[in-house]
Amino acid sequence: MVFSPKTGVAALVLTNSGGDPSLLSTNLLAGRIGAPATPMSNPLTVVNAVLLGLTVGMAALLVTAAVRARRWALRRRAARRPRLVLRxxxxxxxxxxxxxxxxxxxxAFSFQYWIVTAWLLPLLALFCLTCWVLGAVALGRRLWCFRRAGQATFAPVRPATADS
Structure with missing residues (x-):
């Protein structure tokens, strides 16, 4: 809380997130009485930049894994099951x-923390959703392509007929 005795104006800031509440309240008071404000910076700028980079990188890797799933499955159709699971x-x-x-x-494990994360750290929530959704897509596509590659290997060959 900041108070200006000359003008009788006060500013009060309550927060439960990062930042500097005293600087914010001082700037609010300065804006109200017409004084110059002190420059502020976002304390999560570096964290957000790192999370954005991780999200873009992870999305690129997982999309590549999903797109190349057929090639991956064809290379591993002769592999033993324990090695396949490890991969x-x-x-x-x-x-x-x-x-x-x-x-x-x-x-703690609760769905409410997804909401809190999306509110306080939206780029962390975006990173998690990217990993969750694209990871499941890539994993499912690899398993589906592996199963299809195995079926194609063991498909019975029809004998040629006189008509063909």
């Missing part, structure tokens, strides 16, 4: 991490 673990981890990361940040 799918990173995609599964990315998908699960995207789903539970907001709850891990706040310390």
């Amino acid at each position: 799918l673990v990173p995609l599964a981890l990315v998908t699960v991490l995207g789903a539970v990361l907001p709850t891990l940040v706040w310390g």
Whole structure:
């Protein structure tokens, strides 16, 4: 809270997020009485830049994994099952991490923390949704392509007929 005795004007700031509440209240008071304001910076600028970079990078990797799933499946159709499962673990981890990361940040598992994350750190919520949705798409596409590649390998060959 800041008070100007000359003008009788006060400013009060209540916050539960990052930043400098005293500087904000001082600037509010300065704006009200016509005094120059002190420049402020966003304390989450670097965090938001890193989260945006991670989101774009993760989206590019997961879209590439989904697009190349057919090629991946054809290369692994002769692989043994334990190795195949190990190769799918990173995609599964990315998908699960995207789903539970907001709850891990706040310390408890509850859907409410998704709402809190979207409100306080929207780029973290975007990163998590990118991992969750695109990770599930890439994982599902790899499994679907692998299954189809296996069926194509064991499809019976029809004998040629006189008509063909």
